Amino acid sequence: xxxxxxxxxxxxxxxxxxxxxxxxxxxxxxxxxxxxxxxxxxxxxxxxxxxxxxxxxxxxxxxxxxxxxxxxxxxxxxxxxxxxxxxxxxxxxxxxxxxxxxxxxxxxxxxxxxxxxxxxxxxxxxxxxxxxxxxxxxxxxxxxxxxxxxxxxxxxxxxxxxxxxxxxxxxxxxxxxxxxxxxxxxxxxxxxxxxxxxxxxxxxxxxxxxxxxxxxxxxxxxxxxxxxxxxxxxxxxxxxxxxxxxxxxxxxxxxxxxxxxxxxxxxxxxxxxxxxxxxxxxxxxxxxxxxxxxxxxxxxxxxxxxxxxxxxxxxxxxxxxxxxxxxxxxxxxxxxxxxxxxxxxxxxxxx
Numbered sequence: 001x002x003x004x005x006x007x008x009x010x011x012x013x014x015x016x017x018x019x020x021x022x023x024x025x026x027x028x029x030x031x032x033x034x035x036x037x038x039x040x041x042x043x044x045x046x047x048x049x050x051x052x053x054x055x056x057x058x059x060x061x062x063x064x065x066x067x068x069x070x071x072x073x074x075x076x077x078x079x080x081x082x083x084x085x086x087x088x089x090x091x092x093x094x095x096x097x098x099x100x101x102x103x104x105x106x107x108x109x110x111x112x113x114x115x116x117x118x119x120x121x122x123x124x125x126x127x128x129x130x131x132x133x134x135x136x137x138x139x140x141x142x143x144x145x146x147x148x149x150x151x152x153x154x155x156x157x158x159x160x161x162x163x164x165x166x167x168x169x170x171x172x173x174x175x176x177x178x179x180x181x182x183x184x185x186x187x188x189x190x191x192x193x194x195x196x197x198x199x200x201x202x203x204x205x206x207x208x209x210x211x212x213x214x215x216x217x218x219x220x221x222x223x224x225x226x227x228x229x230x231x232x233x234x235x236x237x238x239x240x241x242x243x244x245x246x247x248x249x250x251x252x253x254x255x256x257x258x259x260x261x262x263x264x265x266x267x268x269x270x271x272x273x274x275x276x277x278x279x280x281x282x283x284x285x286x287x288x289x290x291x292x293x294x295x296x297x298x299x300x301x302x303x304x305x306x307x308x309x310x311x312x313x314x315x316x317x318x319x320x321x322x323x324x325x326x327x328x329x330x331x332x333x334x335x336x337x338x339x340x341x342x343x344x345x346x347x348x349x350x351x
Contacts, residue, residue: 002030003095003188004076008068009037009086013044015233020051022089027157028096034076036060036068066200066208073194081189083209087233088115088185093151093158094229098188100154101167101223108169109193109220110213113186115230128232132179143170143224165227173218174271177261178278182213186230193220206249207256214260247289247298254282276311284321291330299325 005023009016016035023033033055037044039062048057060071073081080099084090098111105111117125130137140146146168151158172181198215201208216222261275262268268275283306290299303325306312314322324330 001032001078003028003032003080003082003099004072004078005031005033005082005084005095006069006072006076007033007035007084007086008065008072009035009040009044010062010065011040011042011044012086013040013042013047015087016044017047018089019084019086020048020055022092023084023095024054025092026090026095027093028099031082031095032056032076032078034058034072036072038062038065038068064202064205066205067202069200070202077191079191081191081194083184083187083189085185088183089231089233090185091229091231093156095188097151097154097156097229098225100156101149101225102188102190104154105169105223107221108190108223109216110187110189111223111225112182112188112213113225113229114227115183115186115232116228117234118231119234124231126228128228129181129183132181139166139168139224139226142172142175143168145169165225168224168226169221170224171217171221172224173214173267176210176214176217177257177271177275180210181224182209183230183232184209184213185232186225187213189216190220195219201256204252204256206244206252211256211260245289245293247286247293247295250282250286250289254279254286257282273311276309277313280306280309280312280314287325288321291325292335 007016007019007023020033020035023031033051035048035055035057037048037057037059039060045057045059048055051057058072058075060068063071069083080102082095082098094113098113101111102108114130115128117128117131119125125131146166148164149167150162150164152161175181193216198212198219200212204211213222257275257279261271283302287299287302287306290296290302303322324333
C-alpha cells in the first residue's frame with residue numbers, strides 16, 4: 001500500500017470506531033490501517049472485530065502512545081506514514097490532498113495542516129492551530145515560501161473544486177523551541193526521511209511527537225497546509241495527556257529542550273540567550289508546582305538549575321516568586337495565592 005495509517009489506542013473503543021470510519025471514508029483508497037492496542041482493558045479488541053479484513057490489529061503490553069506508533073512504523077513498508085490519534089477524525093479528502101502535495105514536493109519530509117476543535121458541548125472552533133499561538137502569529141514569518149493551490153489544480157475531489165488554500169514550505173525547528181506546531185493527526189510523513197536517529201520518543205508521550213516533527217523538519221523541511229483536514233476532539237477522559245500534573249508536563253518539556261536544542265551545538269551557540277531565558281521561565285514555574293506539591297527537594301534542584309543558566313530575563317513577578325519559594329511555609333503561601341487567583345478568575349467570568 002502507498003500509505004500506512006497508524007492509530008494507537010488505549011481504552012477508547014467508542015471514539016476509536018469514529019477514527020477508523022473516518023479513514024475508511026477517504027476519497028483516497030491506496031492505504032492500510034494499523035490499529036495498535038497499547039494494552040487496553042476495555043472492549044477494544046471485540047469492537048475491532050467488526051473491521052475484519054479492513055484493518056491490521058496489533059496488541060501490545062502497555063508502553064505508551066509513541067512506543068505504539070514506533071511499533072507500527074517498524075512493521076510497515078509503505079511510502080508514506082499517516083498518524084491518527086484514536087479520538088480524532090479526518091475529513092474525507094485529507095489523504096488524497098496530502099499525497100498529492102508530497103508527490104509535487106518530493107524533497108520534503110512531511111506535510112501537516114490546520115485542524116478544527118470539536119468541543120463536548122458540540123461547538124466547533126475553526127483554525128485550531130492558531131489557538132496554540134499568540135494572536136499576532138504570522139505564517140509568512142515562520143516559513144520561507146508560500147504557494148496558492150486549489151482542489152482542481154491538484155486533481156483532488158472536493159465539494160468546491162475551485163476552493164483555494166495556501167501551502168507554506170520551510171523549517172519549524174527554531175519556532176518549535178517555543179511552541180508545538182504539528183498535531184500528529186494532521187501529518188503525512190515520507191518514510192525514506194525517517195533516519196535511524198529520528199523517531200518518536202518512547203519514554204515521553206507528552207513531547208515525543210513535538211521532538212520528532214521538530215527534528216524531521218530541520219533535516220528535510222516541511223509543508224504546512226493552511227486549511228483544516230482533521231477534527232481534534234476536545235474532551236477530558238481518564239487517559240488524556242492534558243490531565244497529567246503540570247509539574248510532569250513542565251519537566252518533560254525541559255527534558256526535550258535539553259535533548260534537542262541544547263544538544264545541537266551549532267544551534268545552541270547561536271541561540272543560547274533565547275534557550276536560557278526560556279528554560280529560566282520554565283524552571284521557575286516548575287519549582288512553583290513542585291513546591292505546591294510539597295516536593296521541596298525537587299523545587300530546590302529546579303532553582304539550582306535556574307541559577308546556573310548564563311542568560312536570564314527576570315521580571316519583578318519572577319523575582320517575587322523566587323523569594324516566596326525560598327521562604328519557610330512557601331507551600332502554604334503558594335497554595336493560598338493559587339486559591340485567590342481561582343476566585344479572581346471566577347469573579348471576572350461572572351462580570
